[in-house]
Amino acid sequence: MKEPQIKDAGLIATDGGASSAPKKQSQQPLEVNGVKHIVAIASGKGGVGKSTVSSNLAVAMAMRGLKVGLLDADVYGPSQPRMLGVSGRPSSPDGQTILPLRNHGVTLMSLGLMMPDDEALIWRGPMLMGALQQMLSQVQWGQLDVLFVDLPPGTGDVQMTLSQKVSVTGAIIVSTPQDIALLDARKGIDMFNRMQVPLLGLIENMASFVCDGCQKVHHPFGHGGAKAEAEKQGMPFLGEIPLDLDIRIASDGGVPMVVSKPSSPQAKAFLDIADTVIASGVLK
Secondary structure, X not given: OEOOOOOOOOOOOOOOOOOOOOOOOOOOOEOOOOEOOEEEEEOOOOOOOHHHHHHHHHHHHHHOOXXXXXXXXXXXXXXXXXXXXXXOOOEEOOOOOEEOEXXXXXXXXXXXXXXXXOOOOOOOHHXXXXXXXXXXXXXXXXXXXXXXXXXXXXXXXXXXXXXXXXXXXXXXXXXXXXXXXXXXXXXXXXXXXXXXXXXXXXXXXXXXXXXXXXXXXXXXXXXXXXXXXXXXXXXXXXXXXXXXXXXXXXXXXXXXXXXXXXXXXXXXXXXXXXXXXXXXXXXX
């Protein structure tokens, strides 16, 4: 088996003027063989738990019987190999096709599998865009009902490339209820609207925690902000995820909450969101 190589420059030219007014490109979208739906999972800023939501939602969908893939496109901070308990370098039978890895019922590809854990990725936009296209088109995803794409925070090159080059079924936005996080979430919502990518819903992460001592429910980042924002934007509100130590421990241990404690209230929150997305009919 040969080791696949992610090319480091020049696969895609940047679009002049796209930074001021990005638009969906009219050219034929990139073909991702065998994949029925591509769903972006995005956040306006880092630190809101987008990757934790991505891994648990992907596994929850697999537990509901869907064939699920997860592309870790958070290129500067690829955490999905750790969160899904996947290690080892993807192989290639011919030096072109990349064979992804799999765990917990989810097929995974990540740049984090292609480089040392402690090595920084220092790439400019065209290099990132080329790598994203390779991971979409050269990875042998197999037959998937849905491929989730864990995007970097913000509204940069990776988000634009995915929206412009690929037929995206829709985007899910993750935010905490904090005003600062919601301010940046609005920018992400605006970007997907400009790129003509449907908004499938907004998730409020770190919504509350239960004190071990007094058993009271606390809302350290405020409460209900994401739901109110979803109503304001006219998009679905998919649900709340609590701020909970067990979720963090499960993610660090490579066994997502929906697997490690599937009957817990925390796992139920992720499973309920998966059920809501499935019931909406967007993945038919």
